[in-house]
Amino acid sequence: MLKKTLIVLTITAAVVLTPKAAYATQNCVTVYGGGVVCGAETEEIVHKPVETDLGDVNPLILAGAAFVAAGSLFIISKRSSTRLSIIE
Numbered sequence: 099m100l101k102k103t104l105i106v107l108t109i110t111a112a113v114v115l116t117p118k119a120a121y122a123t124q125n126c127v128t129v130y131g132g133g134v135v136c137g138a139e140t141e142e143i144v145h146k147p148v149e150t151d152l153g154d155v156n157p158l159i160l161a162g163a164a165f166v167a168a169g170s171l172f173i174i175s176k177r178s179s180t181r182l183s184i185i186e
Contacts, residue, residue, distance in 0.1 A: 126136040 126134050128134050
């Protein structure tokens with residue numbers, strides 16, 4: 099138990115005390131026909147959500163509508179099958 103605790107504390111301390119420079123990323127760009135240029139500024143890519151028809155509809159409402167539709171179709175099918183059996 100003591101071994102596991104020491105290992106967990108050591109790993110946690112190593113992650114917490116690691117210099118932030120180790121986590122930094124550097125932009126390196128490869129130019130066609132040339133070498134690699136590091137430190138060049140690149141334009142930032144911004145991801146925007148695409149508007150869709152059902153994007154504003156709550157999934158809970160869609161699920162409720164599906165259950166109501168399924169129940170309605172079940173009731174209608176039961177009624178029409180009993181009417182057919184009575185007629186025959």
